[in-house]
Amino acid sequence: MTVDGTEPVTGWKDAGDGLVAADTDLPPDPDFNAVFLDNARAQEGRWPNSGPDPLNTTWAEADPTSTDQHIDDTDLADAGWTGATVHLWAGSNPWAQQTGTVTTTGPGKLDFKGGNYRCPPLCMGNQNYRNYYLVGSKAALDRPGEWYYDETAHRLYMVPPKGGMAGHTVTAKHRLWGVDLSKSSYVTVRGLNLWGTSLRTGDSSKGVVVDRLRATYISEFSTLPMPPDSDLAIPPFEGHIVASRILDSGVQILGTGNTLKNSEISQSAGDGVLLRGTGNTVTNNYIHDVGWMGSYTPGIEVNGNGHTVTHNTIRRTGRASIDTAWQLNGTEFHDNRIAYNDMSEAMRTSRDGSPFYVCCSLNGTGTSIDHNTAHDADGQVGFYVDNYSGHFRLHHNVAWNTGTRGTFFNGHTGPSLANEDHNSSYGMGINGNSVLLSGATDASGSYISNIIGPKPISATQTGDPLPVVRSNLISDKPGYTDAVNGELWLTAGSPAIDAGETIDGITTDVRGAGPDQGAYEYGAPIWSTGCNLPGCVQRVRHGTWxxxxxxxxxxxxxxxxxxxxxxxxxxxxxxxxxxxxxxxxxxxxxxxxxxxxxxxxxxxxxxxxxxxxxxxxxxxxxxxxxxxxxxxxxxxxxxxxxxxxxxxxxxxxxxxxxxxxxxxxGDGPDASTTLQAEQATVVRGVERGTAATGVLGSGDRVGFRAVNIDGGRLTVRSASSCPRTCSIQLRLDAPDGPLVAVVLLRGDSGGEWRERTVSLKRDVSGTHDLYLVAKGGRQVTALDWLTIESPASQE
CATH class of the missing domain: 2.60.120.260 (Galactose-binding domain-like)
Incomplete structure (x- = not known):
């Protein structure tokens, strides 16, 4: 079933100048208008033109002679821009974007009102960043599919597709909340599709379960106004522009004890998910292509206490993947669990931030940020606890290709109390500090240990007791399996094995003479992050390119x-x-x-x-x-x-x-990457864990949908105590499909994890469903991971 938040727009007539128009009433607030052409997002007319992907924005660049309410640009077309919205990404260090209204225009210049909060670092002028674009003007219509809505005349203008409007369908958004559960409790919504609209629970909602939701184009808006005072938990000041639209976008899980799970949420100008209240759960979701308007609207916004946010894949976000909004949540933020999430391709429209971001003045007592991966992001940090926040415990996190740092505790001329990072692994693509605690006037109780990283760890030595930094391994050769591909688990002979110290509540799965440094205990199954839905694994393995x-x-x-x-x-x-x-x-x-x-x-x-x-x-x-x-x-x-x-x-x-x-x-997982068994999209007869599966019996199986394969050699990591000859069969496209490999298990591992490699009966290429099927007894083996590679790639 699909809930469609749009209505057809008909009655198109020639409007002159190559345009067509239709008289139609769109929702009362024009800031939230959205138009779709042939079931695809149509772009509001803009200058300069941009491609269809709102996270690949084309910016104009103002001249250095611009000032905080004035733009000089010799490339600016001489047109009727008065009344248009100017969207700004400007300043010396623009950590958020802003909008204003054009007041006057002339050849190569315009004046505007609004935006420019905290100038510098967030302002137009002779700054490092002078990016802007214009929307909300009929003058910007110059490309097929672009639209402009005249709210006074109630008329929608469009540049028609080549050949005219015949045979094309136009719809426009009419409903912000296609499913409104703001007054409901103990309701289950399962298997629903949303298009051009969103879903919300309310502050009084309890026990609502949203399962297998597929929500597309959930939120659209064209301006970034200051949040109203009623939305702010502390006295307002103009810096709060960064919190614009957090409370009126995204799929919203508010209230107490509600759950969002097994869902795909995509295409939002603002939040992917807003989580507020107490004791709510967001788990096993795929959230992507959100937050393109450039305020602090993330993949998942976490406000409140006692929430559980686990096993989500969050990809392609304008700013953070997971964020907290201190302006809206005040200083109360405790007892939350944020774990086993995969965060990548974040910070597409900002420079100062991170996939995981905490701000500001928050007390995270009882909160655990653990077993998350952050990578391939365009900001500066993987995990960022910013501006006076304290009592955050991070452990067993992994970051690579995050820019300057792996984790940053920023005191910023104030306190940064009792923040911790233990047993985390940082890889390549970090060129400053693996962990940095700086700027704190008081860093009492801070503790950083058992870290592996390529760059030094630094902590401001202020407070009583002073910050502790010890038992860390700083090395460009720590014995990682494959640093380029983010496989930061240890190989035999790594200096990190048994070299860590014991931390209560952290080093709980010790194998050997002592805890290992880093996020993965050598000899234990390899835990993984993210969801197990189609689309959750897409990156192609980096080889000898x-x-x-x-x-x-x-x-x-x-x-x-x-x-x-x-x-x-x-x-x-x-x-x-x-x-x-x-x-x-x-x-x-x-x-x-x-x-x-x-x-x-x-x-x-x-x-x-x-x-x-x-x-x-x-x-x-x-x-x-x-x-x-x-x-x-x-x-x-x-x-x-x-x-x-x-x-x-x-x-x-x-x-x-x-x-x-x-x-x-790719369109699915790459078989030459490490396919984690607990992320299989099909599981039959066995439970999946946070690392590996339980023990499979004969006939039990795990499967991966739509895997990209080009290889002839299978490697499986498993743990078997099978008393006689057992096996794992690799089959294509169905559990009883073509048999391409058999891995014999003779009980010789004694229940310890072991890698076994066999050649396939024939080389396999293309896209296939993969099934690993257990054969031979009631307890055959547990599975950790598998790969399929060509023999040459393993040499």
Missing amino acids: TATASDGTDAAAVTDGDINTRWTAASPQSPVQSLTVDLGEPRAFGRLSLDAGRDTVGQPYGFSVSVSRDGTHWGEPLARVSGRSFTQDAVFPRQTTARYLRITLTASGPVPWVVNDLRLY
């Missing part, structure tokens, strides 16, 4: 897997400049992410992506991207398999283009 630049410069930084290294072209951007990437072997992918780093110059002004199987014969480009986003995504119309890809510039630019990192994503 190489890049060649058309200008002959050394392009090794493009494919080294480190977000902090950079390739820079030899000359300003011009069409036909290119990078050619050899993936070493054919890989299946449907999206390319090109990361140009965190500064303000060097993003490509436009590029195309072509692929080849042999490096000689190239087809037509599969994707074209325009604009100047800090990270740009080329999305292909279908998943493709190729060994080579070529990125070719299609536009000129005043400075050389740069690339810090290149990542690929």
